[in-house]
Amino acid sequence: DVKVTQSSRYLVKRTGEKVFLECVQDMDHENMFWYRQDPGLGLRLIYFSYDVKMKEKGDIPEGYSVSREKKERFSLILESASTNQTSMYLCASSLQGRPYEQYFGPGTRLTVT
Amino acid sequence: AQRVTQPEKLLSVFKGAPVELKCNYSYSGSPELFWYVQYSRQRLQLLLRHISRESIKGFTADLNKGETSFHLKKPFAQEEDSAMYYCALWGRSNYKLTFGKGTLLTVNP
Numbered sequence: 001d002v003k004v005t006q007s008s009r010y011l012v013k014r015t016g017e018k019v020f021l022e023c024v025q026d027m028d029h030e031n032m033f034w035y036r037q038d039p040g041l042g043l044r045l046i047y048f049s050y051d052v053k054m055k056e057k058g059d060i061p062e063g064y065s066v067s068r069e070k071k072e073r074f075s076l077i078l079e080s081a082s083t084n085q086t087s088m089y090l091c092a093s094s095l096q097g098r099p100y101e102q103y104f105g106p107g108t109r110l111t112v113t
Numbered sequence: 114a115q116r117v118t119q120p121e122k123l124l125s126v127f128k129g130a131p132v133e134l135k136c137n138y139s140y141s142g143s144p145e146l147f148w149y150v151q152y153s154r155q156r157l158q159l160l161l162r163h164i165s166r167e168s169i170k171g172f173t174a175d176l177n178k179g180e181t182s183f184h185l186k187k188p189f190a191q192e193e194d195s196a197m198y199y200c201a202l203w204g205r206s207n208y209k210l211t212f213g214k215g216t217l218l219t220v221n222p
Contacts, residue, residue, distance in 0.1 A: 004156075033210075040122065042199060042214035043157075050208065058209065090157065100147060100203035100210055104157040 003027070004105035006091050012111045019078040021108050023091030029103070030096040032074035034058075034066065037088040037107070049074055050096070081112045115140045115204045119213035126190050127221050134185040134216045136174075136200030145203040146183040148174055149212070152196045160185075160198070170194070190220045 007022035023032065033048040035058075045058030047066040055066050063085060067075045074093075078085055088109050092102040116139040126132050138144055148160040161169045163176040163183060174185045183200060200213040 035212075040214060042119075043212040045209055045211075048208070056208070092157075099208060100145060100162070100201075101159055102210060106156055 004103050006105040006108050008108050010109050013081050017081050019081050021076040023074045025093040029093035031094045031099050033092040034076045035090045083112050086112045115202050115211050117200050117202050117211050117213035119216050121216045123217050125219045129189050132187050132190040134198050136183045138181050138202050147201045148185050149199045150196050192220045195220045
């Protein structure tokens with residue numbers, strides 16, 4: 001059973017803070033993804049990675065960066081959090097051969113005040 | 114550019130009634146389409162993909178290239194079908210899964 005875990009379910013940060021969101025998967029998946037989920041906007045891709053130390057920008061990368069030092073771990077970094085980054089953040093992973101079959105984590109609800 | 118449109122934000126039906134969740138797409142190429150579902154307090158998960166042509170939990174979806182649609186259907190809705198449904202398109206050229214904005218389905222008793 002694929003397990004994708006995220007470090008926090010709820011997080012409250014102040015404007016300007018540096019924020020780290022961690023995601024770990026235990027199924028040896030090559031691909032990992034970060035999305036944000038907002039009501040009325042659906043899921044939007046922030047960044048993805050198809051291999052260790054590789055990263056690609058998604059549709060809304062501004063204000064975010066990522067790190068993938070190990071295959072099982074993919075971190076999303078908000079360099080200087082802003083209130084418009086208040087959202088639900090979802091991590092996902094998938095096999096290289098089935099990149100569209102993505103397994104999602106439970107999400108981190110981030111509030112920036 | 115690839116785009117997925119789900120015209121209905123909310124859909125409410127009664128138990129036992131047929132349900133159809135609409136999805137239209139825009140893609141210059143051969144599309145691969147999927148439906149993902151998120152039940153209350155659960156993770157987003159894959160429901161079905163067009164290429165498998167299978168029925169999952171009584172749901173089916175047919176790709177209509179002429180109408181660029183991939184509507185999700187179920188002949189008799191159940192209360193446990195209440196969830197948020199997302200249509201998604203996989204772009205082979207850019208390695209991205211593009212999601213629609215979602216339709217919240219409520220099945221009333």
